[in-house]
Amino acid sequence: MRTAVVIIGALLLPVALTVSAVVSTVLLTGHGGCPRPSRPYLPGARILAMSTVGRPGEMNARAPRLGRPVASGVPAFCDVTVVLTHPPLRDRVRIEVWLPRSTWNGRFQATGGGAFAAGEFQRALVPAVRRGYAAASTDAGEPGNAKSPPVWALRRDRTINEGLLANFAYRSVHEMSQIAKQVIAGFYGRPAAYSYFTGCSTGGRQGLIEAQRYPRDFDGILADAPAIAWNRLTPAQFWPQVVMNEAGVHPTACEFAAFNRAAIAACDGDDGRLDGIIGRPDTCRFDPGRLVGTSLRCHGRTIRISQADADIVRRIWDGPTTRAGERQWYGLPRGASFSWLAGTSKPLFGSRHGAPFPVAADWIRYFLLRQPHRDVSTIGYAEFERLFDESRARYSAVIGSDDPDLSAFRSAGGKMITWHGLADQAIFPQGTVDYRRRVESAMGGAEATDRFYRVFLAPGVRHCSGGAGPVPTDPLAALVDWVEHGRAPDTLPAATTGAHPNTSGALCRYPQQATADRPCH
Known part of the structure; x- marks a missing residue:
């Protein structure tokens, strides 16, 4: 599962300094001062194009092809874009890998999408690179956003485009992970020490698919409010x-x-x-x-x-x-x-x-x-x-995405966390509970499942964020701590957001719950 033996944590600062030194020796070799990694290889696909563009940090950073400031606090990074196809499908899949120049924390974070969008690019990648991750997103060959209808679904004769459906359903995140890992290793001169996936809604479904179909792609998966059993949901x-x-x-x-x-x-x-x-x-x-x-x-x-x-x-x-x-x-x-x-x-x-x-x-x-x-x-x-x-x-x-047999993911050492709001107005939380129970049945019970997969339910929380209840403040940090230090989370720190009274608390590990006189039990 792990792609390197470098330990991140106490050695984080030396790793970042080493990366800075590596990058500084090749700054003049690419567009905007960015090095050009070697063209990646992906079985079953053909690389059509690859480009590398330097993006300045802070508020001067410009989002690719949008011409808008991305956000404050964003470090300088290099944007590597790879376009590939799957002959004879004639699709054009775009993958973007954002690589912090001097603040890399040694980790890779793949990001998921929403609705019929396989990836969200700027929205997902900005917070990742801000925290020092080398990060990636993909459009699965289906340009659009979470509000776009799936016009790609039908061919001209109104039959289902099975190839593009496969991209959206399961293939795109796996291939993004393979491409991004090669780009990261070529850019920094070493592979990422740990690889993570994060996503909510459609992204949560993609995380489950990864654990089910490609159990060695990621060390840790954060699959929130997942669109489990898409074909029924x-x-x-x-x-x-x-x-x-x-x-x-x-x-x-x-x-x-x-x-x-x-x-x-x-x-x-x-x-x-x-x-x-x-x-x-x-x-x-x-x-x-x-x-x-x-x-x-x-x-x-x-x-x-x-x-x-x-x-x-x-x-x-x-x-x-x-x-x-x-x-x-x-x-x-x-x-x-x-x-x-x-x-x-x-x-x-x-x-x-x-x-x-x-x-x-x-x-x-x-x-x-x-x-x-x-x-x-x-x-x-x-x-x-x-x-x-x-x-x-x-x-x-x-696209069922509800196979409860996670034995290969467990054997690979993977860890997965799911949290789901109990006031979710789009994806019914009982579907997450149902899946967790079926995983328990398939994997030897609740205790055995808790060793690699934990679920947290958030009372009063809406779809992926917001609502009257406390929302997890940093579930990725809990996942990283579990993967890299073996500390499995019993609770997730959480706080209310927006117009609701500012309260903090902790979400309980399923099936535990908190009551007025007792914490999680």
Whole structure:
């Protein structure tokens, strides 16, 4: 697993000084004073182009091709861009490796993406190089960002582009790691001592895929709020729209918020603490029917909660089921905002209608219906059940990302941490809990699993960040300490962010939890 025997920690400063000396001897050999590493080799792929550009530090640093300052505190770095293809696919995969010139900490950090974007480049790479990591990101041959629809999914004849799907599903991060490691070794004159992967959402799914398919790529993986079982999760994210479509009722955000406030009031104290947070959404049994007949003011109007409103909320919380009542996947946790998955909109003229989560709607349009312009507002229970079954059957092998057999990752010495907000409004945390339990079953129980894979649940925290609860402050540091010094974390330091009261705390290692009178137990 480890690519070198250099020990980082007490020797960090000498390593950085040595790297500075290595770089200074070759500053004049490349564009902008950067050395040009040798062209990497990747089996099954062909390198189309490679460039090296120097980027100054601090606020003068310019993001590649964007012409904007990247951020303060960024050290001078060299940006190595590699473009490759997989004949005969004719794709063009871009990989960027950012290399701090004189502040390298001896480590490599690969970064993940979000939604249908395999990588986030500047957003992910800036904090990595700021902390001294040589870092990399990739677009998997699918240019765009987390808000872009997956136009790459379909060929002109509207068949699925299996090659680009493979890039997105599992191949891109593995190949990025192979390319980046060669670039790093050529640039600094030595390989990275340790390699890490960090990602949330789609990035969390990519981290799991790495542990499952390529267990020797990374010493440590931080796979947060992972989009586990993508082929089931993504259609499940569309379930709230189906429920509203069938009912012919589309509640306002104000009405949905009233149900959440009532649920929090009812279940806040279940963990023994009154802090405005549902500590255990899975045990919250608040019945939305209790609000039927109550009135509330929304945008200057008085609205009365109906039985139809309550039934919609109940079905969204319960999650998708077949028409026979069999569970298909998990639902939105009580306390999580409805705004992403159960969004609605009111045009100037006409009635209120659904505003589906783009990732879920695009998965259905591009990968299941293969009709990019299809109006999905007509999808009801019968069609949803058929689409869900197709998604589960057709895409499990390529993007299921939920194989619980992590024996090869464990044997390679790998360590993995996952944290997940319990008020996640996009990816249901019960899916993470389900995966952890299945890993325990496959790997010899909870104690054996804890030796290499630990999960931390964050009450009140939204998708990847924010919310009323404490968010992990530096989970990567905990992972590094575990990998390099053998100190497995029992808690993750955390603090609230944004407009919420500034509080700090610690997230408990699953299945432990904190109560009013006892810490994690």
